Amino acid sequence: MEPTLKFFSGFAPNDLWFMGDAALRTLWISVLSISLGTVLGTLFGWMLYEGRRAATLTLAPVLDVFRSVPLIIQLVLFYNFAPIVGLNLDPFASGTVILTVYTAALVANVARGGIEAVGAPMRRAARSLGMSYWQDLRHVVLPIGGRAVFPSWVGVALGVMKDSALVSVLGYVELLKASQILITRTQEPFLILALAGAFYFALSYPVSRYATHLENRWAQ
């Protein structure tokens, strides 16, 4: 037996499982916060549109803060603020909360743009056909405005998916954190980073291409 002690060990097949697991966690936190954030953001967008002055004075500046402060600072701040008000949140919960609010702040603008994209004459036509306000929103504004801003929503969603890598500062082991851990152990940074990058790319590239394709088709 070799009497040497090996400090580093090479990249082993079960490290792939470790990375796959981490990739699933990236996916899970992204999907969760994008869906919650989209619902919340659409609500905010509607409030910004309908609430006119009241919303412009109260809601808009608050949402603006989330767009003007780096996400990483928001995460650290919230993670350390939660215990002060007596909440005990694990990194996953804190990350989800902040990513959700961050998504909502971005989606709010998109959603407002979508509502504005539906012309007033069309909405008046819907109302004069006897539709209620909510029917008009559900059957006229949602399909038409939603289609107009769908590409920008995809952009926001992909952005949040990529930004979910930042939750690693709180200690949540998502894909990039897992890669970092493996790099420290195996000392094979290039291979591992290439794998992690390929995963993000494989997720983001087809979706963004598909969104561009839809945008071009709908533009005609």
Place this chain on the structure above:
Amino acid sequence: MFDYNFHWRPVMKSLPDLLEAASLTLQVAVLAMVLGIVIGLCLALARLHLRGPVYWFATAWVELARNTPALFQLFFFGFGLGAFGLHLSPYLIVLAGLTFNCAGYLAENFRGGFKAVPETQIRASRSLGMTPWQAYSRVVIPQVFRIVYHPITNQMVWAVLMSSLGMLVGFRELSGETQFFASRTFRIFEYFAVTAVIYYAIVKVILLSSRLMAARLFRY
């Protein structure tokens, strides 16, 4: 109200250091933007007018920059290049990562801007006796500049926000400096709250000065 005593004094004491770090943040962001604009312009023109390897290189750059997390790009310049024995200083890692990212995003904006100027204008100016260089610098570029002005402003804001990732590669710009002080005093919340305010102020100043400049530049 809370079972927690806020200690703001250590933060106020190190405020000069934080502001100095903020100027470093601004410096690296501006430098990355200047480089990013130059490279982005080259990438956009390469994707519009060239074929073959240069086209593919430019396309690969743009798609990689846009479809992978910024943090991944920083890690790549940090650890990834280490695999080839190339060790950059934290400053260079952040600068290279930001430049790579900004160039990719700006290239797409520039490409859209160039596409928006009809080709007949170039032919018209050529037939008026302008050289190709004159046609570009006097006819095309001023129009493109107007189109990409707001995207450039947005990208500048993103560059400032993204530079906060320097914290994770050991670069002591505003976020890194904040983390350094926070971990020394354990006043994490207080420090990061002040840093968030500084970032917010920087972003607002950028947006305001951009708007003032636009009012002067695009008067007619």
